[in-house]
Amino acid sequence: MVLSVGELGERGVLKRVLARLEAADAAVIGPGDDCAVVRVDGDLVVTTDTMIEGPDFRAAWHSGFELGWKLAATNLSDVAAMGAQPTALTLALAVPRDTPVALLEEIARGMNVATRELAPGCGVVGGDLGTAPVITAAVTALGQLAGQAPVTRTGALPGDTVAYAGDLGLAGMGLSLLFAEAADPDGTADGRPLPRLREAHPVILAAQLAPTPPIGLGVGAARAGATAMMDVSDSLSIDADRLARASGVSLELDAALLTAGFGAQRGVAVPVSAMLTGGEDHGLLAMFPADVALPAGFLPIGRVAAAAEAPLTLDGAALTPSGWDPYVVRWPGA
Amino acid sequence: MVLSVGELGERGVLKRVLARLEAADAAVIGPGDDCAVVRVDGDLVVTTDTMIEGPDFRAAWHSGFELGWKLAATNLSDVAAMGAQPTALTLALAVPRDTPVALLEEIARGMNVATRELAPGCGVVGGDLGTAPVITAAVTALGQLAGQAPVTRTGALPGDTVAYAGDLGLAGMGLSLLFAEAADPDGTADGRPLPRLREAHPVILAAQLAPTPPIGLGVGAARAGATAMMDVSDSLSIDADRLARASGVSLELDAALLTAGFGAQRGVAVPVSAMLTGGEDHGLLAMFPADVALPAGFLPIGRVAAAAEAPLTLDGAALTPSGWDPYVVRWPGA
Numbered sequence: 001m002v003l004s005v006g007e008l009g010e011r012g013v014l015k016r017v018l019a020r021l022e023a024a025d026a027a028v029i030g031p032g033d034d035c036a037v038v039r040v041d042g043d044l045v046v047t048t049d050t051m052i053e054g055p056d057f058r059a060a061w062h063s064g065f066e067l068g069w070k071l072a073a074t075n076l077s078d079v080a081a082m083g084a085q086p087t088a089l090t091l092a093l094a095v096p097r098d099t100p101v102a103l104l105e106e107i108a109r110g111m112n113v114a115t116r117e118l119a120p121g122c123g124v125v126g127g128d129l130g131t132a133p134v135i136t137a138a139v140t141a142l143g144q145l146a147g148q149a150p151v152t153r154t155g156a157l158p159g160d161t162v163a164y165a166g167d168l169g170l171a172g173m174g175l176s177l178l179f180a181e182a183a184d185p186d187g188t189a190d191g192r193p194l195p196r197l198r199e200a201h202p203v204i205l206a207a208q209l210a211p212t213p214p215i216g217l218g219v220g221a222a223r224a225g226a227t228a229m230m231d232v233s234d235s236l237s238i239d240a241d242r243l244a245r246a247s248g249v250s251l252e253l254d255a256a257l258l259t260a261g262f263g264a265q266r267g268v269a270v271p272v273s274a275m276l277t278g279g280e281d282h283g284l285l286a287m288f289p290a291d292v293a294l295p296a297g298f299l300p301i302g303r304v305a306a307a308a309e310a311p312l313t314l315d316g317a318a319l320t321p322s323g324w325d326p327y328v329v330r331w332p333g334a
Numbered sequence: 335m336v337l338s339v340g341e342l343g344e345r346g347v348l349k350r351v352l353a354r355l356e357a358a359d360a361a362v363i364g365p366g367d368d369c370a371v372v373r374v375d376g377d378l379v380v381t382t383d384t385m386i387e388g389p390d391f392r393a394a395w396h397s398g399f400e401l402g403w404k405l406a407a408t409n410l411s412d413v414a415a416m417g418a419q420p421t422a423l424t425l426a427l428a429v430p431r432d433t434p435v436a437l438l439e440e441i442a443r444g445m446n447v448a449t450r451e452l453a454p455g456c457g458v459v460g461g462d463l464g465t466a467p468v469i470t471a472a473v474t475a476l477g478q479l480a481g482q483a484p485v486t487r488t489g490a491l492p493g494d495t496v497a498y499a500g501d502l503g504l505a506g507m508g509l510s511l512l513f514a515e516a517a518d519p520d521g522t523a524d525g526r527p528l529p530r531l532r533e534a535h536p537v538i539l540a541a542q543l544a545p546t547p548p549i550g551l552g553v554g555a556a557r558a559g560a561t562a563m564m565d566v567s568d569s570l571s572i573d574a575d576r577l578a579r580a581s582g583v584s585l586e587l588d589a590a591l592l593t594a595g596f597g598a599q600r601g602v603a604v605p606v607s608a609m610l611t612g613g614e615d616h617g618l619l620a621m622f623p624a625d626v627a628l629p630a631g632f633l634p635i636g637r638v639a640a641a642a643e644a645p646l647t648l649d650g651a652a653l654t655p656s657g658w659d660p661y662v663v664r665w666p667g668a
Contacts, residue, residue: 028484029484029486033416033484033486033487033488034381034412034413034415034416034563034564035379035380035381035412035413035415035416035418035475035477035484036380037377037378037379037416037484038377038378038379038380039377039378040377040378043362043374044372044373044374044476045372046370046372046422046424046459046474046476047368047369047370047424047460048425048426048460048461048472048474049426050426050428050464050470050472052428052465052466052467054466054467055464055465055466056464078369079368079369081368081369082367082368082371084369090380090382090474092382092384092472094384094389094470125380126380126382127382128382128384130384130389130390131386131389132386132388133388133467134467136384136386136428136466136470138382138384138472140382140424141369142378142380143369145371150363150367150371152363152367153366230367230368246366
């Protein structure tokens with residue numbers, strides 16, 4: 001007998017979800033009032049992101065734990081990309097009335113564990129529960145700059161080293177694998193091919209379903225003098241192109257450096273094409289002055305040059321950005 | 335020829351939405367980077383809320399402008415209810431690919447105008463665009479306490495005056511009218527009965543579709559010494575019951591005071607039953623020490639007594655909370 005949120009009601013569901021969450025260090029007042037109250041040191045950074053069943057994920061692929069993990073990880077990475085320390089998350093969760101309460105508990109648990117592992121001290125301070133035709137999760141992440149200047153997309157200077165930290169292309173390879181299975185006549189609506197896929201490609205699947213971006217490296221990159229930084233969510237080519245345009249420079253990527261640094265990740269061979277077009281790794285793309293030793297975790301992948309006709313090149317040839325546009329890309333079968 | 339978001343693509347839609355938004359005073363860095371950067375004076379308050387087409391609103395009822403207005407108003411009121419000053423909003427908006435771009439522009443314009451009118455200086459600092467099977471909007475509101483202590487739900491003391499500011503019951507009457515029309519065989523999916531309804535009941539409809547909570551009174555209530563405060567979103571009876579339980583007191587509401595203060599609102603006769611069970615007005619329910627003159631805008635509706643078997647009474651009789659539970663209430667036809 002599976003208990004649904006409609007049977008338990010809002011108050012009961014809230015109680016079970018809150019039981020899965022640990023308090024944030026910065027929380028003066030946590031969940032349960034009109035607002036949470038959060039202590040902030042220096043200017044605040046804030047980002048928000050929504051994951052919706054269908055366009056953003058498929059319930060048959062993710063466990064609730066993985067979904068909660070990914071929700072936390074993808075938002076924390078935006079905070080890290082400003083050179084800030086994550087302090088607090090909010091979670092607005094809306095689900096169909098027949099959704100098992102256990103799924104919401106697992107989402108909360110996944111968020112909690114991901115936050116504890118990727119950004120110790122941060123935590124969920126508040127949220128909202130409601131109903132929706134499909135699982136809908138909106139997360140807002142807050143962070144503090146502690147007196148440092150934020151690292152934006154606009155500060156890259158010609159001569160800077162282009163560097164990257166984190167997985168690169170693995171999450172996109174995972175999505176491709178899942179898409180291929182989704183087109184399989186066996187069908188994936190019930191998740192049947194997943195156990196086999198997970199066994200055959202554990203690293204790639206995990207990178208897509210529960211990514212582990214290098215949140216802890218954001219503050220260090222800022223302290224080391226990063227001139228510009230962003231997290232790579234849509235794809236390296238799309239996001240590098242954005243950063244180049246925002247900074248008024250061009251980015252010259254080097255295929256040999258990409259291969260040397262990221263051609264083999266955790267035992268998986270990753271082609272340069274996957275690095276350039278795969279999204280959702282949420283690693284950090286950062287520019288550093290050429291005379292700065294790259295902080296641990298960052299590897300060089302190119303250099304910054306003056307603005308040119310092509311804002312982005314690979315081995316000297318113009319590179320057309322390609323990856324994810326939520327309003328244009330269509331999922332197989334969608 | 336109506337341009338859809340799928341035809342225009344994310345970058346183009348984002349540009350049009352941003353064009354409708356004015357900068358927040360506190361924004362050090364506004365939309366366009368991984369995070370916004372916001373200056374905060376004192377501890378931060380944060381709240382989040384989602385409005386989803388179907389469970390939370392019907393697209394045929396609200397104009398885009400009204401929807402954006404309501405999104406801002408309902409979140410700003412949670413900030414006000416802590417005694418804080420709203421400083422910044424984020425908006426995560428996900429819509430079907432065939433949604434007209436103009437609707438998103440109108441939502442942004444409504445948020446902008448509501449914020450300017452209800453909380454001058456506050457503004458949208460960032461957000462996220464995506465796709466969803468139905469219109470899905472998640473707003474997070476930030477506010478600052480500027481050295482004051484937050485006013486929570488837990489501080490009410492026996493002897494305090496129970497006071498209320500804002501509309502009370504009007505928004506619920508509006509929802510009832512709309513529900514009644516939704517059950518009309520004429521049908522409402524295309525919004526046909528709306529022009530007639532709006533003409534016959536302009537105040538009631540506006541209270542439901544684009545409420546005007548007294549955001550500016552929150553900081554003043556805190557300064558005047560409010561011991562406990564919350565915004566009334568689900569209904570006066572539900573939220574007063576919550577506050578009583580959180581404070582460990584009982585709240586004794588007085589029907590004569592309710593009628594004297596709120597029996598006629600902007601030319602509309604409002605029965606006490608509507609005041610007690612109607613939600614979504616987002617007015618401020620606040621407790622003040624008996625020797626404090628109520629700040630302008632607040633009217634007395636009862637008094638706080640020691641904890642009793644019934645946390646909430648009306649004219650001495652136990653009052654059962656009734657109003658809105660998102661997981662239990664079903665809309666007509668849903």
